[in-house]
Amino acid sequence: MTKNVQSKLWLIFLHLVNLITTSPVLFHIILAIILTLGLSNCSSSIPNQKSNGHTHFTLVDKKLKEHQYNKPIIIQHGRRKVMYCRTHHRWEVIRSYWNPKEMDYEYYVIKHPKN
Ligand SMILES: [Zn+2]
Numbered sequence: 001m002t003k004n005v006q007s008k009l010w011l012i013f014l015h016l017v018n019l020i021t022t023s024p025v026l027f028h029i030i031l032a033i034i035l036t037l038g039l040s041n042c043s044s045s046i047p048n049q050k051s052n053g054h055t056h057f058t059l060v061d062k063k064l065k066e067h068q069y070n071k072p073i074i075i076q077h078g079r080r081k082v083m084y085c086r087t088h089h090r091w092e093v094i095r096s097y098w099n100p101k102e103m104d105y106e107y108y109v110i111k112h113p114k115n
């Protein structure tokens with residue numbers, strides 16, 4: 001019984017592969033879907049921020065303080081980035097951590113020592 005289902009699934013899969021490889025339109029659709037998924041994945045790494053006008057991006061850190069930067073804040077988990085904060089008029093070190101419980105990034109902002 002299960003073997004039957006498996007071979008059926010395999011046939012469907014082969015049929016799909018056949019469709020994708022023979023139809024350039026479908027191939028492009030699949031490619032577009034993959035690209036869209038990839039892009040939405042990317043944009044999920046810039047939460048807690050909204051663009052005000054065109055020039056600055058607001059970031060709310062773990063202490064619920066608001067900071068404004070002139071570039072979007074894209075930092076991978078465990079990484080840090082130095083950016084100029086327009087709210088506090090100083091250079092700041094932003095650290096980013098992925099919170100699996102919240103399914104969102106958390107940001108810790110500290111003053112850059114060179115201020
Ligand atoms: Zn700041």
